[in-house]
Amino acid sequence: MTDPDARAVERRRRRLAIVRHLEDFPRQYAALENAMGAFGEDFDIQAFKEAFDTAEDLDAYNRVQALERALGRVQNYVAELALAGSRLAELPRASGDRHSPPAQQAFVALREAKVISASLCRRLVAAQNARTRIEHGYVAVPAGDVHRAATLVHDAARDFIGSYRDWIAAQLTG
Numbered sequence: 001m002t003d004p005d006a007r008a009v010e011r012r013r014r015r016l017a018i019v020r021h022l023e024d025f026p027r028q029y030a031a032l033e034n035a036m037g038a039f040g041e042d043f044d045i046q047a048f049k050e051a052f053d054t055a056e057d058l059d060a061y062n063r064v065q066a067l068e069r070a071l072g073r074v075q076n077y078v079a080e081l082a083l084a085g086s087r088l089a090e091l092p093r094a095s096g097d098r099h100s101p102p103a104q105q106a107f108v109a110l111r112e113a114k115v116i117s118a119s120l121c122r123r124l125v126a127a128q129n130a131r132t133r134i135e136h137g138y139v140a141v142p143a144g145d146v147h148r149a150a151t152l153v154h155d156a157a158r159d160f161i162g163s164y165r166d167w168i169a170a171q172l173t174g
Contacts, residue, residue, distance in 0.1 A: 011088060014084045014087060014088045015088065015171075015172055017080070017084050018081060018084050018085060018088065018168060018171075018172065019172065021077050021080055021081050021084075022081070022165065022168075024077070025074075025077055025081075025161060028070070028073045028074050028077055029074055029154075029157060029158070029161075031066075031070045031073070031074075032067075032070040032071055032073070032074045032150070032153070032154055032157075033154070034070075035063070035066045035067035035069075035070040035071075035150075036067060036150055036151075036154065038063045038066070038067070039051065039063070039067075043147070043150070043151065045143075045144065045147050048064070048067075048143060048146075048147050049143040049144070049147070051063055051064045052064050052143035052146065053143060064146075067146070067150055068134060068146065070150075071131065071134070071146075071149060071150045071153045071154075072131055072134070072135060074153050074154070074157050075127055075128060075130075075131040075153045075157070076131070077157075078124065078127070078153075078156070078157050078160055078161075079103035079106070079128055081160075081161075081164060081168075082103060082106035082107055082110055082124070082160075082164075083102055083103060083106045085106075085110070085115075085164065085167070085168050085171060086105075086106045086109040086110060086113075087106075088168075088171050089113070089171050091109040091110070091112070091113050092109065092112070093105060093109065101128070101132075103128050104125050104128060107121050107124045107125055107128070108121060108125075110164075110167075115163055115164065115167045116160060116163050116164075120156065120159050120160060120163070123152060123155070123156040123159075124156050124160060126152060126156075127149070127152045127153045127156045127157075130145070130148070130149035130152060130153070131149065131153065133145070133149075134146055134149055
């Protein structure tokens with residue numbers, strides 16, 4: 001049996017982590033938009049590829065690095081919010097693959113709880129996989145994949161945060 005005091009401490013810790021991430025999310029999201037904007041108003045893929053592939057223009061390459069960092073931060077926030085929220089709400093583990101990564105399990109649990117749609121769940125899993133690939137296999141990841149990942153993370157995070165905020169409010173006060 002779990003110690004009630006330890007359980008209460010864990011619930012408070014999760015609530016605090018969620019609140020802090022929600023408070024900081026707009027800044028992280030704005031940083032991603034700013035980094036994307038450094039490659040033109042419409043996040044021009046050609047401008048991004050040139051900066052990505054340059055060996056001479058380190059200012060341009062540093063803008064690529066800023067974009068990669070920003071997309072990683074936003075996706076990490078989304079994953080951490082999903083994990084903490086699903087645990088705080090004590091959602092049942094997803095009925096699917098129990099060997100999948102924790103973030104993916106959290107996205108599926110939120111889908112099964114009707115917090116997010118099946119379509120958004122798929123996009124969030126794809127965004128998480130793209131972030132992992134960029135962070136752990138950078139040399140082999142082409143510019144086009146990083147560009148697509150940034151767009152995917154940007155759009156999926158925007159769609160996630162609205163549904164999540166509405167749902168988590170009850171969990172934070174309950």
